[in-house]
Amino acid sequence: MLPRPFASALIWAALVLAAAPARAAPVDTLDLAVPQVPAAVVVEGRQRLLYELHLTNFGAAPLRLQAVSVLDAGSGAVLAGWRGEALAARGRIVGARDAALGDALQPGQRAVVFLELDLPAPMPKALRHRVEFSSAAAAPGPADTGRAEGAQVEGGQVEGGQVAPRPAAALPLAAPLRGGPWAAVYAPHWPRGHRRVFYALDGRARLPGRYAIDFVRVDAQGRTARGDADLAANALGYGEPVLAVADAVVAAARDGIGESARVSAHPRHDFDRAPGNYVALALADGRYAVYEHLRPGSLSVRAGERVRRGQVIGELGFTGDSTGPHLHFHVADAPAPLAGEGVGYAFEAFGLLGHYPGAAGLGERPWQARADDVAAQRRNELPESNAVIEFAR
Missing domain, CATH: 2.60.40 (Immunoglobulin-like)
Structure with missing residues (x-):
């Protein structure tokens, strides 16, 4: 038996x-x-x-x-x-x-x-x-x-x-960035996208990026950089302030990992250094907000500190495993970037501008404008795959 x-x-x-x-x-x-x-x-x-x-x-x-x-x-x-x-x-x-x-x-x-x-x-x-x-x-x-x-x-x-599915999280999150436009880059069907990558650490396989989004700054023409796009510092989002999404306690933080000046020269990193410089915030409901790839030397918080929503905690950078400067953001049940199960979340407010179909053309051409029958102002939602959005300034 x-x-x-x-x-x-x-x-x-x-x-x-x-x-x-x-x-x-x-x-x-x-x-x-x-x-x-x-x-x-x-x-x-x-x-x-x-x-x-x-x-x-x-x-x-x-x-x-x-x-x-x-x-x-x-x-x-x-x-x-x-x-x-x-x-x-x-x-x-x-x-x-x-x-x-x-x-x-x-x-x-x-x-x-x-x-x-x-x-x-x-x-x-x-x-x-x-x-x-x-x-x-x-x-x-x-x-x-x-x-x-x-x-x-x-x-x-x-x-x-x-x-039995659980109800949605009751605590909506404030914006992790200011202004925009930001392309919310993710797609559930990508074989090596966040949605499908397990990490078997400490005797258990977990999927931390189940709801992860890579935020990439774009302009009205869909470009992601000014001038030479191979220079990391030319990325439109490089150095943008990264914000606390709620009143929280800093559960973990790491600075000191360097970044390459050129995107083409960026090396691969082992799993421990893959998130680059990061911050994890312990939210009041037991979840953790995780920010990855932050600019070296930009972290303004450390573990144990209390932060207020909207407070600057670092800057968008190009550290760890990254194909270009962006902010990786996800919410999980643990503070270590690769050792938690990704859980759902919602932003309390953002503006919807349009979409990139399958992220095709990102950095090369404008996105497709939002359909007329879709409201521009979104509340308590997760952005759709490869949506182009803006937060309050």
Whole structure:
């Protein structure tokens, strides 16, 4: 008898195969888990959940994932679903180089499906997940048609991974920067974007950048720099004051990491130095606001100090792993930049100017103007992916 896990449900799925009557039907096991309970954020008036569904093959045979659906646990209604290429683009198999969700999930392997879905109000009290899969008795042939050459493959499905979403955080945040325009750069589908990068530190894998935004200053023509864009100091946002988003206590701070004068000469950094110079603020509700890549020598606070919302705590810079000067901002459940789980947040006010579709053209051409039916003034929201916004001056 297997012990009942306290963090996830172990789901046993019977696969009924077309076989001779005397042959026993094989049984495979698939574990469905949602390790981090999601909380809603509001994006341009829509309730949004961001979370991950972990799928682990506990059976003796490889499985091929076919579809994933999110259900209202109460009514059974399907709220969202993905299959084929749409599903393959939503995740990967952990530890397998270049392994996509369309590849066979070998015994003992885990797949992570990154889910983002907009839900109507009121939010369902609980969600369940349905996974459709096939049992592949052998590895795919060279053509990788989705059916192993010479192998018997039958379909099956399993439901589980039930989770009750938490309400949105009650404490909205003040602006981390002044004025604008600022491009709020992030995209959930980027394979190496903040949303999809786990760090396995101190015996636990965490996703600190689940809701992270890179703020890049742009001008009316969409340029990110004046003159030679390879000079870090020419970036429009370089040296801009970085502000405390709430009355808080400085939980951690680091200064002293240098930066390259030229963007093209910037070296790679190990994971410990990847955030560069940073500040983490302990908010009153138990969350931590984390600011990364700050300019060397610009920090005006240190651990243990109390700060007031709007207070200057440093300047935007180019330290750590960075493709150009910007402010990395996220909120997490721990102050160390890479050792916390990213949690949702909202800014109490900002102006929406427009969007970059997929961040294409950032620094090269103007953004697309805001649609007329979308309000310019946003309150208690998270900016949409690659939105162009402005804060109060």
